[in-house]
Amino acid sequence: MLNIINLISGTGLASASELKIxxxxxxxxxxxxxxxxASDQFGGRGPLSAGETLxxxxxxxxxxxxxLKPGFGDSYLQGVPLAKMTPESKMSLNVGDLRFKNGVDFTARTERMDALIKLSKSELVFVGYGINAPEYGWNDYEGIDVKGKTVIVLVNDPGFATQDPQLFKGNAMTYYGRWTYKYEEAARQGAAAALIVHETAPAAYGWGVVKNSNTGSKFTLVDENNNQDKLGVLGWLQKEAAEQIFAEAGLDYNKQKVEAAKKGFKALGLNSTVSLTLKTHIEKETSYNVLALLPGSEHAKEMVVLQAHWDHLGTVIxxxxxxxxxxxxxxxxSGVAGVLELARIFKKLSLIKPFQRSILFASFTAEETGLIGAQHFSLNPPxxxxxxxxxxxxxxxxxxxxVSYILRYGDGVSTLETDxxxxxxxxxxxxKGDPRPENxxxxxxDHFALAQQGVPGLxxxxxxDTDPDYIAHKYHKDTDDFSQSWTLGGVKQDLGLIGSILAKLANNNDWPRWIEHSDFKKRRAEDGR
Structure with a gap:
């Protein structure tokens, strides 16, 4: 017990053995x-379901x-305004004389609160990777006006395509490679729609994941403008469909893909138009983040957050x-239970001597459908x-x-890596570095939503990495079930490690810093940190 008192009275990083977490x-x-x-009674913890209530x-x-005290004013719950968006399954995408089938050749959805969106002979433009990154000297939209047009975009980024470590981050994906960025940038450029070409290796998942994620119901956060500033149509194309479209324009898709990975690439029109009628059934409801507070003693208005999303994919027929x-x-x-366990431990430690900074123990909704709970929290924090x-x-x-290692996601991103x-x-x-940086x-x-607001995270x-069978047969499948055979040695080990970092951050005056040049670093600087 003496070691614990010494630890929480000081400002240095505690070893897990000193803290005895x-x-x-x-x-x-x-x-x-x-x-x-994870019981069947909770039904897969789908947002806006009976499982959420439980x-x-x-x-x-x-x-x-x-x-612990309520973490959002006088409540443990923070309302998150969601819309359940269900696109009509019977729709087709027409490109010139070509006709493509939903779910087979393409997918299309929207986040706008519009029950009907029409693309009527929208001009089609190939914008390579659809990236505008000044820090890399790269702008695929330079010299082209795509307002009201439909852009075809490649997934991932030129670094992955070339495996050149000097281009972007080589094999490791940057945010410019994520599909979310592609849609965001297309919207900033004024495009009416974006169609991302799917290829398994650069996307890091097969077409089945794209189909399942985009042809059924999906949740989105609703802003004060009913999401009218977002892209009208968020689409994906099978590679074979893209090849047909390029061939109709007298172009070779694979050759153009190679050109798009070179500096100086220029976007080009495909001499064709796109027509699509997208009907969406919209249901607006409120889901909830859960927030609990352990107030700090000396710097109560400074907060460290420990979080794990509570949602999963629910029940499907x-x-x-x-x-x-x-x-x-x-x-x-497993992550939510980890937050609960550390919350119990830190509450007990605080009774010996309060932590200087406040600690928020949180669990967010709708991570699986786009980090929605985290996004809402980042825009409306306590x-x-x-x-x-x-x-x-x-x-x-x-x-x-x-295991003898801990995984680090990112390299040279923030000083938290030293911690x-x-x-x-x-x-x-x-x-140990991320074994799949290309993913x-x-x-x-959820940490990424906070990073976009300038908050460093781990x-x-x-x-x-510890169960080779997991990704292939359990990840986002109905076989990700609890097992009494789990040894939980890794849980005990990692909670000790996470707890030691949490204790350090809650008991010193340091402010973790972004290392690499990024929009995250700029955002933090705007806040004077």
Whole structure:
């Protein structure tokens, strides 16, 4: 106990052994939390479902029992205005004389609150990777006006395409390679629609993922302008469909793809037009983030956030009438249980001596459908984002045996990487780089929404690295279930590491900094940090 008192009284980084967080982790309680959250009764924790009601009740009651205060004013819940968008399945995409089938050749959806959107002979333009990145000296939109037009865009970025480490970040995806960026930039350029060409390697997933994510219902955050500033049509094209479109224009798709990865590429019209009628059924409802506060003693208005998204994919009835419950035990009931366990431990530690800074224990909604809960939180935080010190995000824990390393997502992104390295060293572990940097995981979880507002963060994710079978047979499938056979050695180990970083951030006066030049760094500088 003396070591704990010394630790929380000081400002240095504690080793996990000094803090003895690992020794305080109650794996029986952790196992119970995961088993309940990932049970069939919770129905896969889909937003706006009965499973959400059960999840919210479980989390709020847990935080109340710990004695943590409400994290959003006088409430543990932060309302998140969602719209459930369901595009009509029977639609076709016409490009000149070519006709493409929804779900087979293309997908199309919108985030605008418009029940009907029509593209009527919209001029088609190929804009390469659709990137405007001044820091890389790259602008695919230079010299071309795409207002009201439809752009065809390649997925990922030129660095991945060429494997040139001097171009963007080589094999490691940058945010400019993410499909979310492609749509955002197309909207900024005034385009009416964007069609991203799907290829499995650069996208990091097969066409089935695209189809499942874009032909059924999908949630979106609703702003005060009913999302009218967003892109009208968000589409994907099968590579074979793109090849046909280019051939109709007298061009070779594969040759143009090579040209698009070269500096100085110029966008070109394809001498064709696009027609599409997109009908969308829109349902507006409110989902909720869960927030619980451990107030700081000396710098209460400075906050460190520990978070894990509570949602998963819910329950789906397939075309044969069979029910599939996507329980999301690892992704991300394991992370939510980790937040609960650290919240219990830190509440006990605070009774010995309060932490100097406030700690917010959070669980966000709708991560799986586009980081929506995190986006809403980042735009409507309980305190100004300039006073949020750092954001620690758990998105899938190692439920198997201990390992000799901790994964780092990103390299040279922020000074939090040094904190990660020191915490790992204190456990006798090494830091291992992202095994799949080309997949862009750094931009695909809730910490990214806070990064866009300038808040540095760390992602703690352990999916396929400790279970090779997970990505192939469990990730986003109805087989991601809780198992009593989990050893949980990795959970105990990682909660000790995460806890030591959290304790340091909550007990010193340091402000983590962005290292590489980015819009995140600019945003933080605007806040005077």
């Amino acid at each position: 690992e020794e305080q982790v109650n794996l029986t309680q952790y196992r119970h939390d995961v088993s309940v959250l 999840t919210l009740s479980y989390l709020v009651n847990a935080f109340k029992e710990m004695g 397939d075309e044969k009438g069979k029910k599939h419950i996507y329980n999301g035990a690892v992704d991300n009931a 305190i100004a984002t300039k006073n949020i010190v750092a954001f620690l995000n758990i998105d899938g824990m190692n439920v198997n045996d201990e 990660l390295a020191l915490a790992a060293k204190s456990q006798g572990r090494t830091v 862009g995981l750094l931009y695909r979880s 992602l703690f994710m352990s999916l396929g």
